[in-house]
Amino acid sequence: MSTQPSKDLETFPNPRPERDFVLHMRIPEFTCLCPKTGQPDFATIHLDYVPDERCVELKSLKLYMWSFRDQGAFHEAITNEILDDLVRATEPRYMKVTAEFYVRGGIYTTVVAEHRKPGWAPAPKVELA
Template sequence: MSGHDVSGLTQLGQATELPASPDEAVLERVPAPHQDLDYAVRFVAPEFTSLCPMTGQPDFAHLVIDYVPGEWLVESKSLKLFLGSFRNHGAFHEWCTVEIARRLCELLEPKWFRIGGYWYPRGGIPIDVFWQSGEPPVGVWIPDQGVAPYRGRG
């Protein structure tokens, strides 16, 4: 299999608007190539934005998403639109981070999944949120997420 089966995708190659909310966002998947091998896939969203549900002010995070595919990969344009749909959505850091993981795990049924939500300070306190589905498969190279703890001005 070449890994290029895009049948059934509704957003790739089309003009698409940013969904108004995560509930309206459509995540899509494509068959994973090399299903006979375990390998890691990483997405980094260093400019993730949502809104504080109390003040309406913007919150910013650096997200790192790692997973070991089963049968499916997330289609990257749909992921980009899904993450962008949080831009005008009010929710706490913890909800946003774990909701992204939940939606992706439901869609992909990966062999392993983890997300690191490295949130920038609000009120002087950074909040980092982490979740993973369990232990990664043996022998899969899972690099460190590479995001340093918040250090302020240095």
């Protein structure tokens, strides 16, 4: 596997496809470029998903995130691009990408994009006393 930035997302078989479980990943070193100024934008990306048959492989995810560092895009566009690419690669039951961009011009921006597989609903929440 390459150690260069790459848009290729690798996957592996879900070890427990019969069960809903949540994967949470925190990616604190995301960078891209502001399309207006060319200045770097920094963000923490949170990825939460319920896999179906495939899970994303972590090194390929790291290299994928790294591939944005020289790409200019608005926060809204880049967050949705990440979601679209990950959904295409893994076909999850549910996925949410939350991008928390650091302050720019005195404004913090958080973009949340979600995907739900048609017909999938989470199990009812269990409250334990």
